Amino acid sequence: xxxxxxxxxxxxxxxxxxxxxxxxxxxxxxxxxxxxxxxxxxxxxxxxxxxxxxxxxxxxxxxxxxxxxxxxxxxxxxxxxxxxxxxxxxxxxxxxxxxxxxxxxxxxxxxxxxxxxxxxxxxxxxxxxxxxxxxxxxxxxxxxxxxxxxxxxxxxxxxxxxxxxxxxxxxxxxxxxxxxxxxxxxxxxxxxxxxxxxxxxxxxxxxxxxxxxxxxxxxxxxxxxxxxxxxxxxxxxxxxxxxxxxxxxxxxxxxxxxxxxxxxxxxxxxxxxxxxxxxxxxxxxxxxxxxxxxxxxxxxxxxxxxxxxxxxxxxxxx
Amino acid sequence: xxxxxxxxxxxxxxxxxxxxxxxxxxxxxxxxxxxxxxxxxxxxxxxxxxxxxxxxxxxxxxxxxxxxxxxxxxxxxxxxxxxxxxxxxxxxxxxxxxxxxxxxxxxxxxxxxxxxxxxxxxxxxxxxxxxxxxxxxxxxxxxxxxxxxxxxxxxxxxxxxxxxxxxxxxxxxxxxxxxxxxxxxxxxxxxxxxxxxxxxxxxxxxxxxxxxxxxxxxxxxxxxxxxxxxxxxxxxxxxxxxxxxxxxxxxxxxxxxxxxxxxxxxxxxxxxxxxxxxxxxxxxxxxxxxxxxxxxxxxxxxxxxxxxxxxxxxxxxxxxxxxxxxxxxxxxxxxxxxxxxxxxxxxxxxxxxxxxxxxxxxxxxxxxxxxxxxxxxxxxxxxxxxxxxxxxxxxxxxxxxxxxxxxxxxxxxxxxxxxxxxxxxxxxxxxxxxxxxxxxxxxxxxxxxxxxxxxxxxxxxxxxxxxxxxxxxxxxxxxxxxxxxxxxxxxxxxxxxxxxxxxxxxxxxxxxxxxxx
Numbered sequence: 001x002x003x004x005x006x007x008x009x010x011x012x013x014x015x016x017x018x019x020x021x022x023x024x025x026x027x028x029x030x031x032x033x034x035x036x037x038x039x040x041x042x043x044x045x046x047x048x049x050x051x052x053x054x055x056x057x058x059x060x061x062x063x064x065x066x067x068x069x070x071x072x073x074x075x076x077x078x079x080x081x082x083x084x085x086x087x088x089x090x091x092x093x094x095x096x097x098x099x100x101x102x103x104x105x106x107x108x109x110x111x112x113x114x115x116x117x118x119x120x121x122x123x124x125x126x127x128x129x130x131x132x133x134x135x136x137x138x139x140x141x142x143x144x145x146x147x148x149x150x151x152x153x154x155x156x157x158x159x160x161x162x163x164x165x166x167x168x169x170x171x172x173x174x175x176x177x178x179x180x181x182x183x184x185x186x187x188x189x190x191x192x193x194x195x196x197x198x199x200x201x202x203x204x205x206x207x208x209x210x211x212x213x214x215x216x217x218x219x220x221x222x223x224x225x226x227x228x229x230x231x232x233x234x235x236x237x238x239x240x241x242x243x244x245x246x247x248x249x250x251x252x253x254x255x256x257x258x259x260x261x262x263x264x265x266x267x268x269x270x271x272x273x274x275x276x277x278x279x280x281x282x283x284x285x286x287x288x289x290x291x292x293x294x295x296x297x298x299x300x301x302x303x304x305x306x307x308x309x310x311x312x313x314x315x316x317x318x
Numbered sequence: 319x320x321x322x323x324x325x326x327x328x329x330x331x332x333x334x335x336x337x338x339x340x341x342x343x344x345x346x347x348x349x350x351x352x353x354x355x356x357x358x359x360x361x362x363x364x365x366x367x368x369x370x371x372x373x374x375x376x377x378x379x380x381x382x383x384x385x386x387x388x389x390x391x392x393x394x395x396x397x398x399x400x401x402x403x404x405x406x407x408x409x410x411x412x413x414x415x416x417x418x419x420x421x422x423x424x425x426x427x428x429x430x431x432x433x434x435x436x437x438x439x440x441x442x443x444x445x446x447x448x449x450x451x452x453x454x455x456x457x458x459x460x461x462x463x464x465x466x467x468x469x470x471x472x473x474x475x476x477x478x479x480x481x482x483x484x485x486x487x488x489x490x491x492x493x494x495x496x497x498x499x500x501x502x503x504x505x506x507x508x509x510x511x512x513x514x515x516x517x518x519x520x521x522x523x524x525x526x527x528x529x530x531x532x533x534x535x536x537x538x539x540x541x542x543x544x545x546x547x548x549x550x551x552x553x554x555x556x557x558x559x560x561x562x563x564x565x566x567x568x569x570x571x572x573x574x575x576x577x578x579x580x581x582x583x584x585x586x587x588x589x590x591x592x593x594x595x596x597x598x599x600x601x602x603x604x605x606x607x608x609x610x611x612x613x614x615x616x617x618x619x620x621x622x623x624x625x626x627x628x629x630x631x632x633x634x635x636x637x638x639x640x641x642x643x644x645x646x647x648x649x650x651x652x653x654x655x656x657x658x659x660x661x662x663x664x665x666x667x668x669x670x671x672x673x674x675x676x677x678x679x680x681x682x683x684x685x686x687x688x689x690x691x692x693x694x695x696x697x698x699x700x701x702x703x704x705x706x707x708x709x710x711x712x713x714x715x716x717x718x719x720x721x722x723x724x725x726x727x728x729x730x731x732x733x734x735x736x737x738x739x740x741x742x743x744x745x746x747x748x749x750x751x752x753x754x755x756x757x758x759x760x761x762x763x764x765x766x767x768x769x770x771x772x773x774x775x776x777x778x779x780x781x782x783x784x785x786x787x788x789x790x791x792x793x794x795x796x797x798x799x800x801x802x803x804x805x806x807x808x809x810x811x812x813x814x815x816x817x818x819x820x821x822x823x824x825x826x827x828x829x830x831x832x833x834x835x
Contacts, residue, residue: 037717041725042371045379045454046738048756052457053725059451087371089509090525098524161565169565170558171551267365267553267562269527277369277526277554280715 006307013306017299021292022074028291029070032284038062039086039282060086073288082292083285085278092289095274100293102172103270105182106262107255109190110197114251117194118201119244125202126209127232137202144199149258153192153265160188170267189266193258197251204247208240241312249305253298356544356818360834365559365571366550369526373512375494376446376453381738384490384826385572389531389548390430391494391514392538394421394440395485399822401649402596402741403780404485408435408495408515408538409473411488413778416480421488423471427538429497430519435538437467442498444473447491452506455492458745461775480776482783486742517543517830526552544818544833557581563588563811569834570816572827574809575690576636582811589812594647594805595825596739598640599632599694601683601732601801602723606760609681610731614673616798617659619732621669622705623698624661629804632694636809640802642791643737643746647823649780650743652788655795666705678706683732684719685711695734698803724759733759736806739824744774747790751799767793 040056041048057063061072076083082092125137161169167188173181212218213236221231260272271290278286309316370386372378378387396407409421427435448459461481468474475484487493500513512520515538518531532547551568553559559571560578564585574582582590601619603610610616625639638645641656670678685695692713699709712719712730722729737757740746748771749755753763770793774786794800808825818831 035718036727037715037719037721038725041721042717043379043454045371046381048379048454049457049754050725050756052454055451085525088369088525089372089506090523095525098527157561157565162561165565168567170553170562170567264555265558267551267555267558269524269552273526273554280717282717 006310009306009310010303013299013303017296020299021295024295025074025077025288025291026070029073029284029288030066032279032282032287033066035282037282039284042087042281042283073285077288077292082289085286086283087281092285095286096271096289096293099270099274101175102268103256103259103263103272105172105175106186106189106193106268106270107252107259109183109186110193110255111248111252113190113194114197114201115248118198119205121198121202122205122209123232123237125206126213126236129206129210134206137206141199141203144195144197147195149192149195150261150265152195153189153262156188156192157266172266172268172270185266185268189259189262189268192265193255193262196258197255200251201244201247205240205244208243209236212236212239238312242309242316245305245308245312249301252301256294256297356831356833357835358544358833359546361547361549362545362570362816362829362832362834363549363551363568364829365553365562365568366529367552367554367556367559367573369552369554370523370529372509373520373523373529374496374509375491376450376455376496377506377509378491379454381826382573384824385828386529386550387491387494388516388826388828388830389518390512390516390520391496392427392516393489393493394423394495395489395493397486397489397741397822397824399820401647402486402823403649404489404741407489407493409440409488411485413482416776417477419475419477419481419484420468421473421475423473424538425471427515428536429495429500429515430513430534431497431500432536433497433499433513435495435515437469437471437473439495439498440473441465441467442501443495444475444492446496446501455490458487458490458492479772482778483742483744483775486740487745490741518545518548521547528552543830545829548829560811563813566813569813570810570819572808572810573825574811576632576634576807576809577690577693578811579634579636579809582809585811587814589814589816591810591812591819591821592636592807593821594638594645594823595808595821596645596648596737596823597806597808597825598643598645598737598739599637599734599803599806600640600643600737601698601734601803602757602759603798603800604723604728604731604759605799606762607728609673609675609679611760612673613797614669615675615679616801618666618669618673618705619702619707619801620659620798621662621666622702622707623659623801623803624701625803626661628694628697628701632690632697633804633806636807637804638807640804642795643750643800643802644743644787644791645805645823648743650784650787650791652784652791654788655792658795659798663705666707670706675706678708680708680710681731682729683709683711683734684723684730685713685734686716686719687713691734694803698734724756728759741824743787744771747771747774747787747794751794764793764797 040053040062043056044052084091121137125134128134157169160167168185172185175182218231221235259270260276263270263272275287275290368382370383371380375387375391393407394409395404397404408427409423412420414420423440429435444465447453447455448462461477461479462475463478464476466474495515497513501508504511510523517534517537519534521530521532523529529550553562556574560574560581562568563571582588603616605611605616629635629637629639644651685691695711702709723733750757752768752771754761770786770790774783777783808821812819815835817833817835820831
């Protein structure tokens with residue numbers, strides 16, 4: 001799978017990732033400094049005086065020039081040190097190592113559900129366009145896009161946790177510690193997160209599959225006497241796989257962002273809570289650390305997608 | 319569902335006093351299980367609203383830290399739950415003369431690491447609190463000139479000026495004693511590895527996730543604590559916190575907004591606790607510049623506000639209308655000025671006309687983005703609108719908006735926010751209205767008021783101090799230096815097995831009396 005062409009792609013992509021990381025963390029750092037509000041005020045506490053706030057700025061190096069502050073963060077980050085939270089003093093790397101698995105688990109589970117449900121729905125709709133199945137699938141898809149995931153999350157909790165008591169309402173457990181408990185905590189948030197994804201996968205798959213199935217190529221296959229099932233599976237789906245991959249990889253990136261709200265609803269101590277708390281308090285090492293990690297994940301996901309493209313469609317390899 | 323409800327409507331002073339009297343007879347605020355012997359053991363799971371700023375009392379800053387800090391740190395002085403009158407904690411105090419405070423420490427107290435809690439330890443702590451670069455409580459101890467060890471268990475504080483607020487101050491962060499050996503060994507790391515002398519010792523803290531504390535077997539109070547441990551699950555979203563209690567994943571959630579009261583009542587097996595607090599929702603005024611430098615405009619705002627309606631509309635009735643920065647159950651409440659600003663939009667218009675705003679005026683106001691703040695803002699906007707005061711709102715995060723109002727920018731004429739209360743009223747008035755104080759956005763101040771604030775710290779006698787506070791309140795209310803709206807009641811949801819919980823006037827729960835039935 002890793003021929004020299006692909007290795008070149010990987011190498012190039014990794015090099016491209018460096019400016020992306022630098023630029024995005026720089027922009028976020030700049031935004032944090034531009035918006036009003038100051039971590040020094042938070043640090044100085046409830047009885048702060050102006051003099052004390054100035055003292056804190058001095059003590060934590062917050063009065064240094066903007067570029068110097070960013071430069072020293074970047075320098076440390078390049079050496080693997082993501083600094084510590086200005087407020088709580090926890091090492092940012094420790095926070096991320098703890099929070100990231102929770103977020104990745106629900107995103108992965110949501111992505112899996114979106115495909116598990118979305119693909120069959122899309123196929124069912126595409127094979128009989130205009131039928132009641134098609135109408136039904138498209139109605140579900142519209143609903144899935146329209147329903148906000150935090151609201152769906154609350155409904156799910158009300159029914160499955162508070163009413164039936166089947167699944168926990170809040171919190172998260174590490175997958176390493178107790179896989180079963182971990183999954184049972186992740187199911188509801190993943191379903192809430194997946195609803196929009198199911199809809200998107202089904203719709204996109206349907207439209208590209210309908211296009212393929214009505215193409216001249218497929219008409220020829222019919223004329224050749226190939227059974228419809230073999231046309232669908234061997235020719236239809238193979239042709240839409242690249243489109244599907246695009247949809248799924250975009251979806252993965254979007255789900256990573258969407259977890260912020262879902263994590264709040266389910267009290268999951270993930271990356272969303274980390275960055276929200278950090279941004280609220282202007283705790284920039286935390287925000288920078290999360291952005292840094294997320295950029296790396298997105299870059300990796302995109303790289304993975306590119307490699308898969310060339311596997312699915314050899315014409316893309318160069 | 320069982321309800322301990324102190325505030326069906328809005329409480330008046332005499333209602334609260336009546337309740338207090340009743341509480342004195344039954345021993346607590348009407349808690350039924352109080353008389354029974356508390357059961358030992360069990361781990362209490364609590365939904366806590368915020369990640370602490372630090373677990374070192376000296377370096378932290380957030381008002382939400384206290385409930386967690388008190389589990390690990392005992393204080394030199396404590397207070398009465400209902401009135402916040404100071405009472406001995408790990409030490410008894412005396413003022414042999416106005417500029418000397420003597421602390422006599424209880425024998426046999428040990429920190430979690432075995433270090434004795436003696437005079438040397440207290441001196442170490444107080445010196446650190448008033449001089450260390452990272453200490454946020456330096457201003458609290460600014461009246462202390464020197465700390466001397468005058469016996470193995472006695473510390474004498476030499477004061478620069480008389481300061482009878484010190485007992486209350488030593489019931490707060492400044493009086494939380496940290497193990498000196500821990501600080502010497504760990505330095506800044508004590509933020510995350512705290513060692514105190516409280517009923518529970520620190521086990522674990524994962525940011526934004528969980529804090530665990532476990533019983534301190536050598537705790538100095540015999541038979542205490544009841545609980546083997548406490549798990550604080552940090553859930554900032556309060557509806558989610560309540561859901562976790564309804565679902566049985568947590569045993570208790572505290573400091574919930576009033577709008578969630580019906581949800582608690584609908585849930586089976588949950589107990590509702592409501593109780594008055596010092597948490598005062600109010601309009602902060604920048605009275606150093608036009609138009610709020612005109613006392614008539616400030617008074618007009620106060621006349622325009624309908625506090626009873628505000629409590630009903632914005633707090634679901636779970637509050638006490640605020641006439642000054644202290645609630646009616648506080649020992650320093652001045653009832654003589656309480657009736658100064660009845661709701662009277664006509665009088666407000668008249669005052670505005672006298673100030674030269676015949677057709678009303680427009681004021682800029684800052685507010686926060688959360689659901690409850692927005693609702694409060696809408697009620698205020700409506701009430702002031704009836705008197706011809708039009709509000710132009712800017713909303714943002716707490717950090718952003720409060721910095722814009724209080725720090726150097728001086729944006730907005732008004733800020734709708736809250737005063738979270740302090741153990742001693744002199745702190746409240748000093749921090750809010752004194753010249754140059756941070757929470758006095760305009761920084762201007764009357765020498766008369768500064769003098770009174772200093773005077774309030776001279777006598778040790780609460781009755782005499784209350785007289786000075788009466789003058790301070792008269793000054794701040796007559797000059798309308800702020801527009802207090804309502805004291806928010808604490809709202810907590812408890813599962814049926816939580817016994818012995820008592821709310822306090824500070825509105826920051828302590829867990830020392832809780833047992834699991």
